[in-house]
Amino acid sequence: MPVGTQGAVKATLHRDLGDAGAEIILGNTYHLFLRPGDDLIARRGGLHRFIGWSRPILTDSGGFQVFSLASRCVISDEGAQFQSHLDGARHVFTPEHTVDVQARLGSDIAMVFDQCVAYPATRDHAAEAMRRSVAWAARCRRRLLELQSEARPIEPTNPGQAQFGIVQGGAFVDLREESVDATVAIGFEGYAIGGLSVGEPIEVMYDIVARTAARLPAEQPRYLMGAGTPEDLVECVARGIDLFDCVLPTRNARNGQLFTSEGRLNIKNAKYAEDDRPVDPVCRCYTCVHHSRAYLRHLHMAGEMTGGALNTLHNLTFYLDTMRRIREAITFGTLDTFRQDFLRSVSRLSHDS
Amino acid sequence: MPVGTQGAVKATLHRDLGDAGAEIILGNTYHLFLRPGDDLIARRGGLHRFIGWSRPILTDSGGFQVFSLASRCVISDEGAQFQSHLDGARHVFTPEHTVDVQARLGSDIAMVFDQCVAYPATRDHAAEAMRRSVAWAARCRRRLLELQSEARPIEPTNPGQAQFGIVQGGAFVDLREESVDATVAIGFEGYAIGGLSVGEPIEVMYDIVARTAARLPAEQPRYLMGAGTPEDLVECVARGIDLFDCVLPTRNARNGQLFTSEGRLNIKNAKYAEDDRPVDPVCRCYTCVHHSRAYLRHLHMAGEMTGGALNTLHNLTFYLDTMRRIREAITFGTLDTFRQDFLRSVSRLSHDS
Numbered sequence: 066m067p068v069g070t071q072g073a074v075k076a077t078l079h080r081d082l083g084d085a086g087a088e089i090i091l092g093n094t095y096h097l098f099l100r101p102g103d104d105l106i107a108r109r110g111g112l113h114r115f116i117g118w119s120r121p122i123l124t125d126s127g128g129f130q131v132f133s134l135a136s137r138c139v140i141s142d143e144g145a146q147f148q149s150h151l152d153g154a155r156h157v158f159t160p161e162h163t164v165d166v167q168a169r170l171g172s173d174i175a176m177v178f179d180q181c182v183a184y185p186a187t188r189d190h191a192a193e194a195m196r197r198s199v200a201w202a203a204r205c206r207r208r209l210l211e212l213q214s215e216a217r218p219i220e221p222t223n224p225g226q227a228q229f230g231i232v233q234g235g236a237f238v239d240l241r242e243e244s245v246d247a248t249v250a251i252g253f254e255g256y257a258i259g260g261l262s263v264g265e266p267i268e269v270m271y272d273i274v275a276r277t278a279a280r281l282p283a284e285q286p287r288y289l290m291g292a293g294t295p296e297d298l299v300e301c302v303a304r305g306i307d308l309f310d311c312v313l314p315t316r317n318a319r320n321g322q323l324f325t326s327e328g329r330l331n332i333k334n335a336k337y338a339e340d341d342r343p344v345d346p347v348c349r350c351y352t353c354v355h356h357s358r359a360y361l362r363h364l365h366m367a368g369e370m371t372g373g374a375l376n377t378l379h380n381l382t383f384y385l386d387t388m389r390r391i392r393e394a395i396t397f398g399t400l401d402t403f404r405q406d407f408l409r410s411v412s413r414l415s416h417d418s
Numbered sequence: 419m420p421v422g423t424q425g426a427v428k429a430t431l432h433r434d435l436g437d438a439g440a441e442i443i444l445g446n447t448y449h450l451f452l453r454p455g456d457d458l459i460a461r462r463g464g465l466h467r468f469i470g471w472s473r474p475i476l477t478d479s480g481g482f483q484v485f486s487l488a489s490r491c492v493i494s495d496e497g498a499q500f501q502s503h504l505d506g507a508r509h510v511f512t513p514e515h516t517v518d519v520q521a522r523l524g525s526d527i528a529m530v531f532d533q534c535v536a537y538p539a540t541r542d543h544a545a546e547a548m549r550r551s552v553a554w555a556a557r558c559r560r561r562l563l564e565l566q567s568e569a570r571p572i573e574p575t576n577p578g579q580a581q582f583g584i585v586q587g588g589a590f591v592d593l594r595e596e597s598v599d600a601t602v603a604i605g606f607e608g609y610a611i612g613g614l615s616v617g618e619p620i621e622v623m624y625d626i627v628a629r630t631a632a633r634l635p636a637e638q639p640r641y642l643m644g645a646g647t648p649e650d651l652v653e654c655v656a657r658g659i660d661l662f663d664c665v666l667p668t669r670n671a672r673n674g675q676l677f678t679s680e681g682r683l684n685i686k687n688a689k690y691a692e693d694d695r696p697v698d699p700v701c702r703c704y705t706c707v708h709h710s711r712a713y714l715r716h717l718h719m720a721g722e723m724t725g726g727a728l729n730t731l732h733n734l735t736f737y738l739d740t741m742r743r744i745r746e747a748i749t750f751g752t753l754d755t756f757r758q759d760f761l762r763s764v765s766r767l768s769h770d771s
Binding site: 071072073074075076077078079080096100101105108109115116117338339341351355356357359360363364366367369370371372373374375 | 424425426427428429430431432433449453454458461462468469470691692694704708709710712713716717719720722723724725726727728
């Protein structure tokens with residue numbers, strides 16, 4: 066899922082997302098709640114109609130941004146108090162409130178409110194946040210069912226909204242297992258693994274993903290939040306993950322880092338100044354079909370936002386194409402071969418180094 | 419002509435320019451000379467190939483930017499000494515040099531190097547700059563012919579490059595007439611009117627345009643440089659102008675000002691926060707077909723560059739559509755009626771005021 070933080074995937078038009086193969090995008094509840102506000106979006110008919118995107122949208126619960134972006138965040142069992150990073154205004158997010166906000170946004174998939182801990186965390190801290198997240202997940206589910214009942218206190222924009230639970234537990238396998246069991250016991254349409262890609266070693270992440278995904282219901286979507294690199298996509302699908310969101314392809318594009326079938330390429334590098342080749346010779350995106358590395362480097366150096374747009378188009382195409390190729394390999398039963406080939410060519414090291 | 423200062427029309431992809439109906443774009447010689455350099459562009463096969471744009475390109479001579487943007491500019495009969503606004507490096511532009519730079523860029527239409535004066539200017543100053551511009555125009559023409567001869571000192575990227583002369587003379591009708599006669603006597607493929615849209619009252623501009631255009635060869639393109647508003651397009655075509663360039667549609671788009679069939683619209687205005695209508699109900703551009711004023715306002719307030727891209731797409735479509743409608747009216751002999759209708763609806767006052 067390309068990340069459309071404030072109702073737009075940065076530096077793209079929806080048409081370009083469609084061309085790149087995006088089937089679903091992510092919207093950030095925290096940002097949209099603060100600006101332009103979930104009430105305004107509900108009056109516009111919901112997020113799909115407001116932003117003019119007719120395909121699926123997943124919204125996060127806002128929790129991650131409250132903890133990472135807002136100031137003076139105070140967490141209690143009740144919820145989180147915080148101040149807006151925009152104007153300092155005070156707000157409270159409770160599990161019930163984030164369900165209501167997402168119901169007004171009318172996304173297709175809503176996420177439960179959870180507490181993510183940084184890495185490394187003590188076992189006590191990870192356990193406390195995980196158990197609080199389970200309690201919050203139960204309250205979120207209760208609220209969603211209430212909103213889908215006759216006696217609903219507010220009118221959801223999208224009555225068929227699905228809700229995903231989130232597994233926490235830091236880097237502690239037994240806490241992750243406890244979280245899976247308790248979250249699955251509540252019962253959701255899908256399950257996410259949260260609290261990874263927060264600074265832990267890659268082996269720790271892969272191990273937690275493998276053990277957690279294996280314990281989650283295989284017939285329901287398993288979503289790894291906030292990951293990752295192209296290699297992470299392949300490695301984590303191999304460990305049971307179906308769905309990802311990540312700002313890497315879009316954010317790095319604006320900073321000049323391009324993902325290719327031959328590894329990463331930093332377009333700022335002087336060696337591309339006279340390079341007439343496309344970013345990726347095997348890519349068929351608009352950028353690679355029409356423009357050279359030399360031109361993209363020039364746009365980046367000149368600070369032209371068209372450069373960010375072209376880079377974004379390429380990176381999203383590369384990510385979405387990687388997922389398409391993974392699905393194909395699964396269909397043909399060749400995921401292991403694909404994975405080995407992919408990791409050999411798309412090495413972790415930049416081909417600039 | 420949309421303005422593609424540094425080899426890109428800001429906030430657009432070339433595809434969008436094509437969709438908006440752009441048949442020719444303008445590149446700024448000063449900017450491209452400084453970065454990435456005309457030598458590099460020539461090695462890439464010229465500006466068209468470097469930027470991936472196959473339709474016509476007009477390049478200015480760099481003069482206007484040297485006088486307005488560079489620092490410590492010193493003008494003599496020989497040319498202009500200046501320091502780059504990027505890194506302070508010293509450069510000299512002579513008429514011959516700007517012809518060479520544009521020959522390396524390989525644009526379809528090159529402009530002569532001229533000296534533009536601010537408004538108001540004394541008669542002496544305007545006369546001096548005009549006569550110097552005539553002398554420079556003669557040197558530019560001589561150099562172009564040299565580059566098109568067997569004994570050419572450098573290899574032009576586009577051997578069939580056309581060259582336009584530029585009429586100067588400030589707000590003094592007789593100086594403008596002297597400039598027209600002397601410039602036409604040199605002989606160019608087309609003629610531009612320079613030194614307007616520099617702060618003079620609109621009536622002065624229209625009057626100078628009318629008198630100057632009437633004296634220029636009617637069978638050759640007449641180009642008004644650096645103008646203007648949608649009303650200026652209609653008014654100046656009525657006075658004999660064929661070709662325009664202006665940053666207004668693109669720059670104002672990024673600042674949230676939208677041009678519509680009902681006048682100007684400032685998307686920042688709070689009254690658009692819940693306005694589900696398109697920017698312009700009669701416009702068929704991508705932005706108007708897919709998005710509401712409410713969404714565009716949100717993107718602008720949230721600082722999302724997608725907002726600038728969508729606004730730019732609309733404004734360029736409005737400008738190019740206006741030119742298309744003008745051509746149609748000329749074909750049908752209804753320009754006077756069109757002009758009256760257009761000025762009534764697209765009033766000078768914003769419909770926000």
